[in-house]
Amino acid sequence: MNATPQHHDEHEAARAANSRLVRDFGLLIKSATRLEQRIDSALRRECGISHTMLEVLIRLWRQPGEEVSQRQLADDLTLTSSGTTRLIDRMEDAGLVRRVPSPGDRRVALVEPTAEGRTTFLRAAAVHAQVVEEYFVKPLAADDYARMTSALSEITRALRGDAG
Amino acid sequence: MNATPQHHDEHEAARAANSRLVRDFGLLIKSATRLEQRIDSALRRECGISHTMLEVLIRLWRQPGEEVSQRQLADDLTLTSSGTTRLIDRMEDAGLVRRVPSPGDRRVALVEPTAEGRTTFLRAAAVHAQVVEEYFVKPLAADDYARMTSALSEITRALRGDAG
DNA sequence: ACTCAGCAATTGCTTGCTCAGTAATTGAGA
DNA sequence: TCTCAATTACTGAGCAAGCAATTGCTGAGT
Numbered sequence: 001m002n003a004t005p006q007h008h009d010e011h012e013a014a015r016a017a018n019s020r021l022v023r024d025f026g027l028l029i030k031s032a033t034r035l036e037q038r039i040d041s042a043l044r045r046e047c048g049i050s051h052t053m054l055e056v057l058i059r060l061w062r063q064p065g066e067e068v069s070q071r072q073l074a075d076d077l078t079l080t081s082s083g084t085t086r087l088i089d090r091m092e093d094a095g096l097v098r099r100v101p102s103p104g105d106r107r108v109a110l111v112e113p114t115a116e117g118r119t120t121f122l123r124a125a126a127v128h129a130q131v132v133e134e135y136f137v138k139p140l141a142a143d144d145y146a147r148m149t150s151a152l153s154e155i156t157r158a159l160r161g162d163a164g
Numbered sequence: 165m166n167a168t169p170q171h172h173d174e175h176e177a178a179r180a181a182n183s184r185l186v187r188d189f190g191l192l193i194k195s196a197t198r199l200e201q202r203i204d205s206a207l208r209r210e211c212g213i214s215h216t217m218l219e220v221l222i223r224l225w226r227q228p229g230e231e232v233s234q235r236q237l238a239d240d241l242t243l244t245s246s247g248t249t250r251l252i253d254r255m256e257d258a259g260l261v262r263r264v265p266s267p268g269d270r271r272v273a274l275v276e277p278t279a280e281g282r283t284t285f286l287r288a289a290a291v292h293a294q295v296v297e298e299y300f301v302k303p304l305a306a307d308d309y310a311r312m313t314s315a316l317s318e319i320t321r322a323l324r325g326d327a328g
Numbered sequence: 329a330c331t332c333a334g335c336a337a338t339t340g341c342t343t344g345c346t347c348a349g350t351a352a353t354t355g356a357g358a
Numbered sequence: 359t360c361t362c363a364a365t366t367a368c369t370g371a372g373c374a375a376g377c378a379a380t381t382g383c384t385g386a387g388t
Contacts, residue, residue: 009282011226016289017225024309025199025296027316030170032196033191034323052344061181064174071366078197081291083345085368090344107353107366113207118173125180132189139322144315145188151308152191158303159198217372235336247375249338254374271336271383 047124052077053091054128055082057121060097060113069108096120202296211288216241217255218292221285223278224261248312260284 016022030038040051060068074084089110091097096117102108114122137145188327202214213221222278223240224232238248255261260281266272277285301309 006279009286011283012227014228014280016286016293017222019293021293021296021301022222022289023293024313024316025226025300026219026315027320028196029200029298030242031316031323032192035319036193036251037242038323050344055190057179058186061177064178069366070281078194081344081367082347082369086344105354105366109367111308115170121177122173122180125177125186126244128189129180129185132185134292135319135322136189136192137185139316139318144311144318147308147311148315149188149302150273151312152188152195154303155199155299155306157189158299159195159202214374231335232352244376246339246377249336250374269384273337303356 029051033083035131035135038135039128042127042131043124045121046127047118049094049096052079052087053094053096056087056091056119057113057117059095060111060117061121067102067110068112069102070109071108073111077148091117151155199295199299202299203292204296206291207288210291211284213258213260213284214290215244216251217258217260218285218288220251220255220275221260221277221281223273224281225285231266232276233266233276235272237275243259255281261299 036051039054043049043051043054055077056073060075069087070084071081073079073088074081077084079087088097088099088109092099095114097111097113099109100112102110140148183186200215203218207213207215207218219241220237223237232248234248234252236245237252238245242246252261252263252273256263259274259278261277263273264276266274304312
C-alpha cells in the first residue's frame, strides 16, 4: 500500500468509473443509441430514408391538417434550424415533402407531405414498428414497459423544465 | 366521408403516427438524446472534453491495469474503428491519453490515460454525476429507477443477441 | 517453412449535424 | 407612423461520425 496523492487519485478514478450512476446511465445511452442505429439501418435498407426523416413524417401526421413550420419541426426533433433547413432540403429532393409559404407570415415555410411521402411513410412505419416491437416491447414485461414509459415522461418533463 | 384510397391512406398514416408504440419509443430516443446533449455541453463548458471522450476515460478506469486496445474501445462505445482512431487522435492531442504499442501483437495500439487525463477525468466525472443525478435519478422514484435499469439491461441483452 | 485468410489501425471521401453570421419579415412601443 | 428588437429561414465553415479501401501483422492449415 502506497499513500501518495497519485495512488489516491487512481483509486478515486476507479471508483468513479465503476459507480452505480455511471453504469446505469451508460446503459440508457447505449440502449437508445443502438436501438436508433438498428432502426436507421433497417429504414435505409428497406425504405431509403433515415430515422430522422421518419421522425419528420411522424410529426407531419400527428395532427392531420395542422400547419407545421420548420421551426416547430426543429423544436420537436431537437435540431437546430439550420440542421432542419438542410434536412427538409434532402426530403424535398427525395420527393417526400414540399415547402409551402405560410399565408399568415411570410418568414415561415410550412412543410407538407407529398403523396409519395405518404406511401413511403406507411412502409417505413411498418418497419419501425417491427423493430420497436422486437427490441423494445418484447424484451420487457408488460408491467416494466408501462413503468418505463412513465419514467421517461418524468425525465423529459425534468429536462424541459429549465433551459439549457 | 369519402372512401377513396387516398383517404384510407391518410387515415392509416394518422393512425401510425399516433400509435402507442411510436409515441413511447419517441420518448426514449428524445430523453436519451437530450440528456446526452445536456451532459455534453456541460462537459465542454466545464472540462473542455466531449461526452464521448468521457466515455473513453470511464472505460479506461473500469478495470485499472487492464490493457485496452482501440478495438475494445470501439466495441464498447459502439463506434467504428475509424471513428475510434480519430477520437483517440484528438484525445492524444489534448494530452488525455497516449498510444502504446502492444507488446504481444504489433497490430494493436493500446490506449493509456495520462496524469492529465486522470485529473480531467476526476473533474468530468463530478460534472457527469451531477447532471445524471439531477435529470435521471431525481425525477424517478427509487422503485422506478431500479425497474428502469433492469429493463434497460433486458433491452441491451436483446440487442446484443443477434447481429445487426 | 509458406501461404493466405483474417484482423487492427489508418486514411480519403462523404454525410449530417452545429455554430456563427445574414437577410427578410413581423409586431410592439414611442 | 416609424423604429427597432425579435424571429424565421438560409448560408458558409467546421467537426465528428460512417463507409470503403489500404497497410501491416498474425496464426492456422498444408
